[in-house]
Amino acid sequence: MSHPPASGHDDDSLPSPPPVFHAEQALLGALLLDPHRLADLTGITTDSFSDPVHSAVFAALRTLPAPDPAEHAQNAHWLDRVLTTATRQVRGLMAPYLHTLIQVCPWPRHAPAYARMVEAEHARRRLRVATEHFLTTARDASLPHPVDAVLTEADTLAALVDDIATRFPPRAGVLPRTPPSVAVSAPASEALGEERVLLATAADHPAEIDSVRWLLPEDFTVPLHAGLWQCLTALARRQEPVDPVTILWEAQQRGLLRGTEPGEILQFLTGPQVSVTHWAERALQRSLLATAEHTGRRIKAYTEDPATTPFQLVAGARRSFADLSAIRVRWHHATAPAPPRQPRPKPATRAGPPTTTTARTARTSR
Structure with missing residues (x-):
């Protein structure tokens, strides 16, 4: 304006x-x-x-x-x-x-200092615009491959942060102020239903839990589901019996039943079973997109604070990317194709004793 x-x-x-x-x-x-x-x-x-x-x-x-x-x-x-x-x-x-x-x-001789101020504010605007585009992508449920799109935008945003860092190298000990807490939106009913199907499937097929070790309790949308997943994995790790009743008992020992009816837990733990891997990937994808949105909102909060310097913008943005980077590694581990099985090499054949048949035959013919 x-x-x-x-x-x-x-x-x-x-x-x-x-x-x-x-x-x-x-x-x-x-x-x-x-x-x-x-x-x-x-x-x-x-x-x-x-x-x-x-x-x-x-x-x-x-x-x-x-x-x-x-x-x-x-x-x-x-x-x-x-x-x-x-x-x-x-x-x-x-x-x-x-x-x-x-x-x-x-003072005209202060022109370089004025230019530095202008460039600093321009860096803030660039980061804010890029973060808003990143958030739009993270919230777009119509994308055919939302994770790929979000991770591509994350790389673009990280490259911009690196460019700002080149122009404004971070100073030692200069950390950004903590941005205002980001409100967490209520989970969708679809997410709750899918997580309950995952828990029921894992309860019926505990042997498959080991194949989805990349799924963590924080990937679930509500604390109850996260706690029940911890119960499942703990029972499987201890090689104890796993079924809805043993899970319910483990949940009681962990204090998860406050405000929740035991019958409700038993009901959805005996629900339909499909595939642990499929629903675990769905839960991890949802967690990754939620983490991306939270990351973008934190970075945007830094850009909206006029007291945050470019040095602090860089430090705050990179710290905000930490959680997204961690779950990104787990996503690649979960979705990477299994390496082809290499055929076992044949055992080496030991050389036998030298053949002397010909020599013996020659002596006999004499």
């Missing part, structure tokens, strides 16, 4: 511009006063500016050759050319605003 001075009109009803707006003004004012300072700036482009008027002015500054310093000090011909060039890209820009930019610049 352009600030009113860019068009030459004041409007007290508009909100006060953020600090980066003043940094952009100071930078452009420094370049209008001393155009040769543009050569000292690296990493900043027209997209770095939050205001379209400022972006147009900067584009004009980059397009036009720098004027002769002596001539520039005597007249405003070069400023007129800047104005003409910039107005081709944006409307509402008038000559008084260029003079305003010059007047509000405290």
Whole structure:
């Protein structure tokens, strides 16, 4: 949004511009006063500016050759050319605003510092936009291969974080503040039903539990189901009998029956059985997508805090990716095709004693 001075009109009803707006003004004012300072700036482009008027002015500054310093000090011909060039890209820009930019610049020699501020805010905006796209993908239930799409977007987002880290190397000991807690949405009834089918199938076929060791209790949507999975895996690990009654007893020993009727647990533990591996993969996929959404919401919370520096953005984003990276490894382990079985090599044949039949035959013929 352009600030009113860019068009030459004041409007007290508009909100006060953020600090980066003043940094952009100071930078452009420094370049209008001393155009040769543009050569000292690296990493900043027209997209770095939050205001379209400022972006147009900067584009004009980059397009036009720098004027002769002596001539520039005597007249405003070069400023007129800047104005003409910039107005081709944006409307509402008038000559008084260029003079305003010059007047509000405290020190032209501080142009690199102003540019750094502009670039820092641009990094925040880039990360916020990329995170919103990542969240949209994680929430899109219509995708044919949602996990592949989410992991691809995660790689894109991680590459952006690496690029920001290159421009703003993290400082030792600079950690982001803890973002506000992210609310957890209620699980869908479909998820609850699938998890109960998984628990019932595992209760009827405990020997298959070992094949899905990549599924963890935190992959379940409700604590009760997570606790029952722990009961199942514990009984199977101890090689004790596994059936709905033994699971119910183990659940009581673990304090899982508070507020839950035992009959309800027995009912869904004796439900239909299909395939432990199939429903375990479904549960893990749902957990991965939920983890991706939680990761995106945490990173977005960092970008929405104006006090978070680029160094802290990088540190916070990388810490937020930790859980997604961990479950990603488990997903690949669960879905990777089994390696082909190599045929067992034939045992090596030991050499026998030398054959002497021919020699004996020769002696006999004499």
